[in-house]
Amino acid sequence: MLASVAVAWALxxxxxHLHPETVAAPTIRRAPAAHTxxxxxxxxxxxxxxxxxxxxxxxxxARLRQPLVIGEILAGIMLGPSLFGWVAPELFGSFFxxxxxxxxxxxxxxxxxxxxxxxxxxxxxxxxxGRGHAALLISHASIALPFILGVGLTLYLxxxxxxxxxxxxxxxxxxxxxxxxxVTAFPVLARILTERNLHKTDVGLLALTCAAIDDATAWCMLxxxxxxxxxxxxxxxxxxxxxxxxxxxxxxxxxxxxxxGLQKVYDHQGRLGAPMIGFILVLVLxxxxxxxxxxxxxxxxxxxxxxxMPNGTKFVRAITDRLEDFxxxxxxxxxxxxxxxxxxxxxxHAGGLWLDTLLVIGVACLGKIGGSSxxxxxxxxxTRDALTIGVLxxxxxxxELVILEIGRAEGVLTPPVFAMMVxxxxxxxxMTAPLLxxxxxKTGAATTLQKPRDAILVPVAFxxxxxxxxxxxxxLLGTSSGQRHDPQLLPMHLVRPAEEQFGSGITxxxxxxxxxxxxxxxxxxxLGVPAEPISFVSQDIATDIAATARGRGASLVLMGVHRxxxxxxxxxxTVHRVFEQAExxxxxxxxxxxxxxxxxxVPYLGTRHDRLALSLAERMSRMAGSQVTVLHVVxxxxxxxxVRKQVDETFPQPQPRSTVTLKVVDDAxxxxxxxREALGYDLVIVGVDEEWGLESHLFGWRPQRLAxxxxxxxxxxxxx
Numbered sequence: 267m268l269a270s271v272a273v274a275w276a277l278x279x280x281x282x283h284l285h286p287e288t289v290a291a292p293t294i295r296r297a298p299a300a301h302t303x304x305x306x307x308x309x310x311x312x313x314x315x316x317x318x319x320x321x322x323x324x325x326x327x328a329r330l331r332q333p334l335v336i337g338e339i340l341a342g343i344m345l346g347p348s349l350f351g352w353v354a355p356e357l358f359g360s361f362f363x364x365x366x367x368x369x370x371x372x373x374x375x376x377x378x379x380x381x382x383x384x385x386x387x388x389x390x391x392x393x394x395x396g397r398g399h400a401a402l403l404i405s406h407a408s409i410a411l412p413f414i415l416g417v418g419l420t421l422y423l424x425x426x427x428x429x430x431x432x433x434x435x436x437x438x439x440x441x442x443x444x445x446x447x448x449v450t451a452f453p454v455l456a457r458i459l460t461e462r463n464l465h466k467t468d469v470g471l472l473a474l475t476c477a478a479i480d481d482a483t484a485w486c487m488l489x490x491x492x493x494x495x496x497x498x499x500x501x502x503x504x505x506x507x508x509x510x511x512x513x514x515x516x517x518x519x520x521x522x523x524x525x526x527g528l529q530k531v532y533d534h535q536g537r538l539g540a541p542m543i544g545f546i547l548v549l550v551l552x553x554x555x556x557x558x559x560x561x562x563x564x565x566x567x568x569x570x571x572x573x574x575m576p577n578g579t580k581f582v583r584a585i586t587d588r589l590e591d592f593x594x595x596x597x598x599x600x601x602x603x604x605x606x607x608x609x610x611x612x613x614x615h616a617g618g619l620w621l622d623t624l625l626v627i628g629v630a631c632l633g634k635i636g637g638s639s640x641x642x643x644x645x646x647x648x649t650r651d652a653l654t655i656g657v658l659x660x661x662x663x664x665x666e667l668v669i670l671e672i673g674r675a676e677g678v679l680t681p682p683v684f685a686m687m688v689x690x691x692x693x694x695x696x697m698t699a700p701l702l703x704x705x706x707x708k709t710g711a712a713t714t715l716q717k718p719r720d721a722i723l724v725p726v727a728f729x730x731x732x733x734x735x736x737x738x739x740x741x742l743l744g745t746s747s748g749q750r751h752d753p754q755l756l757p758m759h760l761v762r763p764a765e766e767q768f769g770s771g772i773t774x775x776x777x778x779x780x781x782x783x784x785x786x787x788x789x790x791x792x793l794g795v796p797a798e799p800i801s802f803v804s805q806d807i808a809t810d811i812a813a814t815a816r817g818r819g820a821s822l823v824l825m826g827v828h829r830x831x832x833x834x835x836x837x838x839x840t841v842h843r844v845f846e847q848a849e850x851x852x853x854x855x856x857x858x859x860x861x862x863x864x865x866x867x868v869p870y871l872g873t874r875h876d877r878l879a880l881s882l883a884e885r886m887s888r889m890a891g892s893q894v895t896v897l898h899v900v901x902x903x904x905x906x907x908x909v910r911k912q913v914d915e916t917f918p919q920p921q922p923r924s925t926v927t928l929k930v931v932d933d934a935x936x937x938x939x940x941x942r943e944a945l946g947y948d949l950v951i952v953g954v955d956e957e958w959g960l961e962s963h964l965f966g967w968r969p970q971r972l973a974x975x976x977x978x979x980x981x982x983x984x985x986x
Contacts, residue, residue, distance in 0.1 A: 342606025377597025386572020412633030451663030732786025875953025
């Protein structure tokens with residue numbers, strides 16, 4: 267790290283010698299003021315348009331499996347001179363007059379202050395456990411190389427875009443370009459990991475740790491750079507640095523213990539009241555004010571206050587829940603719009619300028635992907651995992667835009683370079699997901715297929731369905747004998763992607779998994795059934811259920827119905843799609859108070875699905891001692907099947923003959939016969955078949971009488 271600083275400083279010194287400072291005072295060109303009788307009316311209209319367009323483009327990006335932040339940044343750019351001002355310049359000037367833009371600027375700064383506080387809350391020192399050495403090496407390399415390349419890029423860009431600007435300083439510009447190239451968007455990276463179920467893998471945890479260290483280091487470095495940019499000479503710069511260090515020490519010594527005291531108050535009260543959240547907001551704003559007065563920008567103070575909080579606690583989670591939605595849904599889109607009003611892509615009108623933009627993107631990717639990947643290989647990470655870490659660390663997102671807006675406001679970025687860097691932020695963020703998919707296809711790292719084993723995958727959407735599914739799985743698996751090496755019960759909870767771009771989603775995912783699966787896991791522990799919970803964010807629930815069953819080698823997918831049965835809801839929608847896609851057998855439980863499988867009824871018509879029902883009943887008789895009755899319904903005039911032979915083959919000797927009974931009845935309506943016979947049984951296992959009034963339809967247009975009217979718990983099965 268010290269060597270990289272020395273190299274960067276040598277480049278800066280060389281550039282400063284080539285490009286002496288221009289001392290003329292900066293001039294600001296203002297657009298003609300537009301008169302507005304009531305500024306609040308215009309501000310309300312502006313905010314409404316900003317929020318509507320941000321949500322629209324955000325949802326579009328989510329459908330394209332891109333981070334929401336890309337759509338919101340694009341919304342801001344579209345509302346600026348790049349599109350709105352280019353298509354309708356007069357309307358643009360009337361809707362965004364210069365005097366009203368400053369109100370948007372104030373709101374956006376408040377939003378970013380709260381955002382940086384929330385980012386500080388996300389940093390968890392526990393991520394370093396067991397990964398400190400490798401994470402430090404990779405994160406420092408992912409900062410050092412981009413910083414050096416950013417300074418080197420400034421040597422090329424300065425005479426083209428900076429030198430003729432009044433008041434521009436090479437040293438400040440070079441330092442800032444290096445810092446801007448070094449940032450990684452921890453929230454976006456973490457969200458991508460959770461959506462791809464990589465957050466619990468070794469490579470995912472290592473990338474998360476590196477990104478967290480990267481963020482903390484980058485913001486400290488940025489505070490140092492801003493201090494140099496704002497300072498007028500060496501002595502004021504040293505005074506600013508000393509004051510910043512003193513303030514950080516004060517936060518650790520005095521403020522951090524006080525915040526732990528607040529946590530104890532919260533733990534005692536069990537709730538986060540308005541007085542406490544108000545006090546915390548005062549602390550955030552005061553910290554931001556102090557660092558602004560010191561000369562290292564208000565955002566660093568907000569970030570530092572978040573980092574001082576007792577991270578990873580319910581107290582911090584409660585603070586995040588109270589502030590997150592308002593900040594993300596209301597204030598941050600205003601920041602994107604404010605940044606977009608100062609982004610004019612039309613300035614890049616010449617072909618040479620677009621080549622410069624490609625150069626900026628190339629340098630950014632080379633620094634982050636190259637530095638992170640090489641350091642990961644040196645740390646002992648496999649090449650394909652090292653490339654994955656490099657691609658993830660190249661994600662910049664909103665963090666890059668925040669830094670760029672600081673540089674624009676501080677006067678160290680010219681409008682063309684600001685536009686180039688915004689495009690770079692969009693491209694490096696948008697390319698992350700496709701590159702990860704490409705790496706997965708090339709290396710086969712996305713899914714590790716296992717040999718089929720006698721495991722049951724149990725997707726759970728609602729906690730109340732868990733205990734009955736656990737009891738049914740116990741009837742199929744029996745109690746652990748101590749000889750199993752792998753858990754055979756795989757409870758799974760899938761979470762829909764969150765619409766927010768802030769936050770890693772890891773805490774929320776763990777909480778959702780615990781809430782949904784704990785009743786099932788508690789019942790499994792009581793019954794002695796070993797279980798391995800699975801949870802991740804899913805864009806497509808049915809597809810991911812099928813893929814997980816295939817990847818984990820499950821022989822059966824056991825699902826529950828969570829709503830009252832109306833029409834064909836049982837075998838429609840997600841259930842139908844799982845039926846269509848799963849390579850394993852599938853069973854759907856309609857719970858009517860299932861507690862044990864002492865008496866089991868199997869209606870039999872001879873289809874392959876009925877044979878699966880018979881096979882599952884045999885497992886229950888063997889594992890749980892179930893008394894099984896096979897009901898063969900014969901229509902008048904129809905030939906009887908040789909059901910006895912099938913029963914004897916399915917229930918081989920030396921099974922006690924008393925465990926299975928064959929009953930043959932004549933009935934023109936098979937469903938009526940089953941409904942009459944089902945009374946008194948704990949469970950009815952029936953195959954998907956039109957004869958039983960059970961068909962799988964995506965939209966559920968046909969009534970399913972057996973599913974609706976059966977008095978006993980019903981298990982509907984489909985053979986793969």
